[in-house]
Amino acid sequence: xxxxxxxxxxxxxxxxxxxxxxxxxxxxxxxxRLCHAKPIFTVNGRFPGxxxxxxxxxxxxxxVTKHAQCSMSIHWHGLKQFRSGWADGPAYITQxxxxxxxxxxxxxxxxxxRGTLWWHAHIFWLRATVYGAIVIMPKPGNPFxxxxxxxxxxxxxxEWWNNDVEEIVKQGNKLGxxxxxxxxxxxxxxxxxxxxxxxxxxYIFHVVEQGKTYLFRxxxxxxxxxxxxxxxxxxxxxxxxxxxxxxPFTTAAMHLMSTPRMPRNTTSKYASSSAPxxxxxxxxxxxxxxxxYFMAARPFMDAPLSIDNKTATAIVQYxxxxxxVIDILSQLPAPNDTAFALSYNSKLRSPNAPQFPANVPLKxANVPLKxxKHLFYTIGLVMNPCPSCLNGTQLIASLNNIxxxxxxxxxxxxxxxxxxxxxxxxxxxxxLGTTSGTRLILRDANLLTVQSRxxxxxGYNFFVVGTGIGNFDPKKDPAKFNLVDPPERxxxxxxxxxxxxxxxxxxxxxxxxxxxxxxxxxVENGKGPNQSVLPPPKDLPSC
Numbered sequence: 001x002x003x004x005x006x007x008x009x010x011x012x013x014x015x016x017x018x019x020x021x022x023x024x025x026x027x028x029x030x031x032x033r034l035c036h037a038k039p040i041f042t043v044n045g046r047f048p049g050x051x052x053x054x055x056x057x058x059x060x061x062x063x064v065t066k067h068a069q070c071s072m073s074i075h076w077h078g079l080k081q082f083r084s085g086w087a088d089g090p091a092y093i094t095q096x097x098x099x100x101x102x103x104x105x106x107x108x109x110x111x112x113x114r115g116t117l118w119w120h121a122h123i124f125w126l127r128a129t130v131y132g133a134i135v136i137m138p139k140p141g142n143p144f145x146x147x148x149x150x151x152x153x154x155x156x157x158x159e160w161w162n163n164d165v166e167e168i169v170k171q172g173n174k175l176g177x178x179x180x181x182x183x184x185x186x187x188x189x190x191x192x193x194x195x196x197x198x199x200x201x202x203y204i205f206h207v208v209e210q211g212k213t214y215l216f217r218x219x220x221x222x223x224x225x226x227x228x229x230x231x232x233x234x235x236x237x238x239x240x241x242x243x244x245x246x247x248p249f250t251t252a253a254m255h256l257m258s259t260p261r262m263p264r265n266t267t268s269k270y271a272s273s274s275a276p277x278x279x280x281x282x283x284x285x286x287x288x289x290x291x292x293y294f295m296a297a298r299p300f301m302d303a304p305l306s307i308d309n310k311t312a313t314a315i316v317q318y319x320x321x322x323x324x325v326i327d328i329l330s331q332l333p334a335p336n337d338t339a340f341a342l343s344y345n346s347k348l349r350s351p352n353a354p355q356f357p358a359n360v361p362l363k364x365a366n367v368p369l370k371x372x373k374h375l376f377y378t379i380g381l382v383m384n385p386c387p388s389c390l391n392g393t394q395l396i397a398s399l400n401n402i403x404x405x406x407x408x409x410x411x412x413x414x415x416x417x418x419x420x421x422x423x424x425x426x427x428x429x430x431x432l433g434t435t436s437g438t439r440l441i442l443r444d445a446n447l448l449t450v451q452s453r454x455x456x457x458x459g460y461n462f463f464v465v466g467t468g469i470g471n472f473d474p475k476k477d478p479a480k481f482n483l484v485d486p487p488e489r490x491x492x493x494x495x496x497x498x499x500x501x502x503x504x505x506x507x508x509x510x511x512x513x514x515x516x517x518x519x520x521x522x523v524e525n526g527k528g529p530n531q532s533v534l535p536p537p538k539d540l541p542s543c
Contacts, residue, residue: 034183035197036162040129047189048156049132056114056139062106064098071097071123078117078243078490081459082508084108086536088459091123096543104541114138115243116217116279125165131221136243146239146248149215153205157297158186158221176389185297185312192313203314208286216284220256220277225299229254231316232293232330240281244488245356247349253333255344257493278491290318296330302338302496309335348487358485360463360503376416456491462504463488469498509533
């Protein structure tokens, strides 16, 4: 069957998706939040950027034209990019960035996915304002496996800095410390009425009608924070996570993971940012008394670290209710409510139904039964000497107690920690064969402090087969793995002081990154006819 083809034009700085193709003004835009105005990169003057609507089976073309004095690439977060890894977008990993005055057309197929994903800039910290949602509708004639909503709404949770984010990163690098926390979180680009200068900085969803059901497509696009989310007086039924249908369950609040703040290497010219933001679709029934209800987002942090702990809000307003009605506040879990976060994530399950099987590598449930590669990674923070830093040291991330040496790349990164507290500079690359079943244990290492850690496998989904607090026991814990209906995701968090086990099949040959810590999984070409990377386009940007 021929693929449906959708064409978008993406203009950077200003950036926009346009269908049918038309020209767009290209400029920076002054945006004001929290009584502070600054120029930011926007998408057709919009912050957040435009939503891309496609269907499963579509072929998508996105033409990117770069006009501002900044290098840029776009990452299509969560898309599997089967045999087309060069279209995935991480700068200096799968492509070189698009230079000023140049154009490049991303093209890829939407295969076997439906739900909500997102796109964002993938170089430096430009993702702070350059991001938007991707909505993948089912093929025609394939209804949702849950009650049909009367209306849908895209909700993107983000962050706002009053100052230029690139200058904030530079300042942190000079000190050898992480950049300052954001000044506010946002819902669809706005922090809400709990912040100063909020007259134009609240987002109102006006069209709620009593008795109707709404589908909210929620993305955590925050740079650094896991977030709690709730709607006052309304329960939410989770029906999809990371563009994969889920067994429905009802909750009063939800937990979405993004990426914790990761220090940059001060000598890195090509610093990029990884953004393992999770997406969740929920059904909400408008069955409360007509009024104005807050939806709210606030960080979850159960480690002794400084974060932006203020609450972003938006308003769900029932039809015919005037703006003068006092808003009803949301009840969110406490910022350090580990029990809620663990309980919420334990309820996430794949449908494992005939139409939507849980393809875990395993004969019975399609979870890989045979594991060809076992990986055990500890993730932590260490202090390294830094003569150029004002403090003389630099806080940086480590895997298996190995930190980064810029410009050094090898293919012998250890599958397990070699020696405890052996902080030698080394490459961060693991080489996987194609079509193998791989089990990866991710362990939060208590080096300077424990902290929740993220993991995002670009171009792949994986199954979260187990998680726990404390040390992973290779003899006892695998017996507790869920190999029947584990949740299928593209991003997952490692709990503070704990571990997470994932399992995936390396059936897509390309270069994949994980934590945004200069890491890569190299998936080699296989021997089969569809197990090799397709040739990249001739206009792939050069360095």
